Amino acid sequence: MANLSISAIAFVVVFLFGLYKFVIYPAVISPLSKIPNAHWSAPFSPLWILSVRWRWTENHDVRAAHLKLGPVVRLGPNEISVGTIDGGVKTIFGGGFEKGDWYAVFDNYGVQCTFSTLHGRPHSASKRMVSHTYSKLALQTSPAVTAQAQSILYERLLPTLKASASPSQKPQGIDVLQLWYALSMDTITAYQFGLPNSTDFVRDTAYRSHWLELYLSRKPYVYYPQEIPRLTSFLSKIGFRLVPRWVDGANDEIEAWGLGMCRAATASSNKHSSYSDNPAEEPVVVRAMLKGIQKETNKEQSILSCRISNSTELMIATEMLDNLAAGHETSGITLTYVTWHLSQDLELQKALRAELLTLDPPLKYSPEQIKEGSPLPDLPNLKTLDSLPLLHAVLSETLRLNAAIPGSSPRVTPYPSCNLAGYEVPGGVRVCSAAWTLHRNADVYNQPEVWDHTRWLDGDGKSGEETKERDKWFWPFSSGGRMCIGNNFAMLQMKLAIASTYTNFTSHVVCDDGIEQEDGYTASPKGNKLILRFEDVEE
């Protein structure tokens, strides 16, 4: 009898404890309980948001929750989403909110890169090594950038478009998603490793298809280590793999490929004291990292000493692989949507071409100009290219509506607590913001689902306040200390690609089935292709 009552008491105590910890505290007492729930189960269980992510509907569902419930919503017992700039994004991304383990999947070779480094100090030290190579001024004045772009545009992109425009090429039309991925990859790897050690994906279509297949096929499996890491690891230990073995094989192949380019670039850098005679060959970013590592090694105490002593080679390789993966995919997606929007408006193409022809020299191409051994055509001044208003407007509007990374960027709230848009939030809470939601704020972007490049043309009846708000909510590259390191590089590369294309060709949609964006962290067209036809412009 006594035993029974002890068991009964123990049961009641455990039950009451469980009731308090898992129901009453999260739903009523926790400071998060004041935040509206995106789903009724959010205070008690992460299952709703896990299932949303599993179904790839997070961007749409979280935005719908914000529209209904306001700028801050609770997604799970320990997770919230913030969809406002003042008091929200500015606080979270302005500093002090670290990244969490969610970013560990972006390590390569088992080594952290700038993107996947969690904490502030090692992150700053790591970013500092290469960030100066990606500054606007460095890019606009770099002989390497100019020489590499001349070669990639005049020897690869324009001949490819020209060939596709030939009447003998039937059926006409090329998959520009693949082409823009290829161009972006060639451009970023040339800057990192020097032109001779970089990819030639624009022309080497067989290898690029293989590589892209490897790269993209891993995507569906990222969910497991990112969202349910402990379960994934536990199941793997007892012999049940959620991530198939071939994914490891694909990762190994991509890593070996990246390491090969790093080794070639390092050997080139060690051999040359200067590249003034052959600027296209300069491995600008690898060279900057080699110098940065040397500087860190000379310090008495470096925050990166652990990484350096493990392997400087892998430290460079992880950074380069991350940059080229980030760079080719995002710019490739953006260029695909730019050319899709332009292809639907021949008048806009005409206006853009008129603007492009003001460049000196314009980016005109004729195959006869390109002769073995003769210099390639000069590029226009890159600062002038950057300041063309219509080109900038077309690109900005695409980055708004079709952000290549529209998904949630998670951070962890600092201890003991912080205030987000009026709510007191304890430390250790996962907090997300997403360009998908911010870029669709109808108070800032009238008819937000409509692609309208004129929102970015200044003057045009817009008040200073409207322009300020428009720019404030524009978040394709994130903001603050962890903002995209490659934004200037991406803008320049994309502007060169669009300018050289539309100076010489008009584009037309052949097949845009599946053009809607995936609902994910990065978001390519669902159909994984866009077929456009190019025609020579009529002089």
Ligand code: HEM
């Ligand atoms: C259209 C092109 C691009 C877009 C839309 C884009 C977007 C972004 C966004 C949204 C982030 C923050 C993500 C987060 O915190 O979760 C980011 C970070 C980053 N991006 Fe980009 N990116 C682009 C091109 C590039 C290129 C060309 C590079 C190559 C250098 C690059 C390298 C990086 C790196 C290293 C970070 C991490 C920065 C840090 O943690 O401090 N990105 N990018």
